Amino acid sequence: MTERLSPRDIARAAALLREGGLVAFPTETVYGLGANARDGRAVAGIYAAKGRPSFNPLISHFPDAAAAFAEVVPDARAEALAARFWPGPLTLVLPRRAEGRIDQLTGAGLDTLAVRVPGHKLALDLLRQAGVPVAAPSANRSGGVSPTTADHVLDGLSGRIAAVLDGGPCAVGVESTVLDLGGPRPLLLRPGGVTPEAIEALIGPVCRPAGGEPETLRSPGMMLSHYAPSLPVRLDARSVGPDEALLAFGPPLPGAGASWNLSEAGQVAEAAARLFAGLRWLDAEGRRLGLRGIAAMPVPMDGLGEAINDRLARAAAPR
Template structure:
């Protein structure tokens, strides 16, 4: 772990680490973020692994501004008005994923929505510009710990789990960004934060408030809630040691039962980080016409396996139509 002052050289070094799929902690105006390339499934998996995050909750993707955001989400007039007032700044917008968006499915927890914002901190802006890609970044602390507002908080919480920390001093806002869902008929507050409800309503009029406002950075459509994750249209069978001819197999490890209609292996070597990176993409590949059911081999209940199994149990709890039972 290196804790360094933000210079042109150290920002360039941090940007190269991100392009190489490594992690970097950096300051924003809200809290310090643990950043990885939002388009790289393995880098996103490394974020969850470093945080010890118990679920694959959606992560916020950080961009320079609205022009860049439009490459990754389906923009609308409401987003335009909010970005003009609050970006760069502590407001995250949840918008539909654009067709062909390169944002990692793991970063969005398999959902067809993306949580996105433009941070105002000059170091964050410089890092995004130098990396030339969106940066997925939850708070830079172990899951369940207090959010870090100084570089030394990051070092204390994550230690060697993050190769480089850019020390930008204390964060000015000190609480996470406000998260506003723009995917429904009425904008809905999913998480209160640095942009106040009153200020938002002054721009776009009345907004709805989610039934269960969160206090941490667990998530549903965004950091802030929990429940609605990718539910396949095919039924899911867990703990499979054999497989039927009408089943698609989500395998794990070197020994794979034969006979499935279609097989994808989360990690032939049994690497849980690789399995996490492949989870949502491979589930979608198996969720296709002609396959009667998705069979899933056992995944160890250790490390990232806890999060993988959490998502698989949620998928198996659906009614096989993409809805929850």
């Protein structure tokens, strides 16, 4: 059975991580499925619990920048970004240190590691008490909708992990921005909770990869079919039928068989926080009602809108 732990049980959660157990825990973005990043068997448990492809690397979480930079080699850009955005929803991909102790499976055998310091008090307390780096992708079955509450975690992983540390709903609602600093030009691998504009204001222009799946995945969340509910997703919906569920943004389209509004006021920050919960609800309700798919209304690209559209595009990708 999967234990449901409260914040008062944080010492229990930390002990489970040290012992090689899998513990889901809240961050400011989504719930992560944590394991000791130095323990290859524990990390393998993440892949098994999620059904995750072994070539998709994991993000390692740390209580502070000093702990993170003990495992990777930062440059001036990384140090500036860490000072500005850590703790927070920014992941940096940096070269491994030769003396680093993160297991190779955590980074899928690459010469780089994805590292971050989460901006959530309970997560930071857990990392400090665990005393080990924690590898943690989103706490859901691979390719499914990311969880923003403990109930979401249990929906997909109950009985497959040791525990979930219940810290309430996540505030940001989409995963961290992933920035590759392994080369001379910063490369945005995944948009997320820190906008590209905020990054560029600090370190200058950021490159974006060409479309399609890269041959080698240097960060989590780069597979095209990802964040996918079981019902097919139709993007940029301007109309909706009675046999479709509607993911609305702003005034909803009429006629849907079921509807979830990301933000009635048309605010992208609210939409980001409600995105995964909405996809999960529409998928379950749509299947219950026998609907044929989910129609997603357009969301502007401003701010967190880029991250929302990235998630929706992956949810709609052929699979």
